Structure formats: C-alpha cells, structure tokens
Amino acid sequence: MAAIDMNLVARSEYALHQLVKRKKNWAQREPGVIxxxxxxxxxxxxxxxxxxxxxxxxxxxxxxxxx
Structure with a gap:
C-alpha cells in the first residue's frame, strides 16, 4: 500500500492547475472594443x-x- 493516497495527489494537482491556469480576460476576448x-x-x-x-x-x- 502506498504511503500517499494517489487520489488526493491527483485532486490537489487538478486544484493547483485550476488556480494557476490563465484565462483570457475581457480585453483579450474583445480587442475591437479596446x-x-x-x-x-x-x-x-x-x-x-x-x-x-x-x-x-x-x-x-x-x-x-x-x-
């Protein structure tokens, strides 16, 4: 049995990815308005x-x- 539960590691990596990933902001989506x-x-x-x-x-x- 693993010392670290891999489900928790996978969830924390996914949560970290969701926090770190960059989304297009409004100015990038609407360059004409700018x-x-x-x-x-x-x-x-x-x-x-x-x-x-x-x-x-x-x-x-x-x-x-x-x-």
Missing part, C-alpha cells in the same frame, strides 16, 4: 488640447492688446 476606447480617448484628448491651446492663445493676445 481599439474603439483608445480612439475615443485620443480624439477627446485632441479636442481638450485644442481647447486649452485656443484659450491660451486668446489670453496671450488679450494681454498684448491691453499693454
């Missing part, structure tokens, strides 16, 4: 940067006129 998020983020960043640049340019032009 691309859309990135494009929307970049467009929003561009619009915000343009707005800030316009305000800075207007403030700079207003300061020159007042002098």
């Amino acid at each position: 691309v859309v998020f990135v494009v929307v983020f970049l467009v929003a960043l561009l619009v915000i940067a343009m707005f800030i640049n316009k305000k800075r340019h207007a403030a700079k032009a207003g300061a020159v006129v007042q002098k």
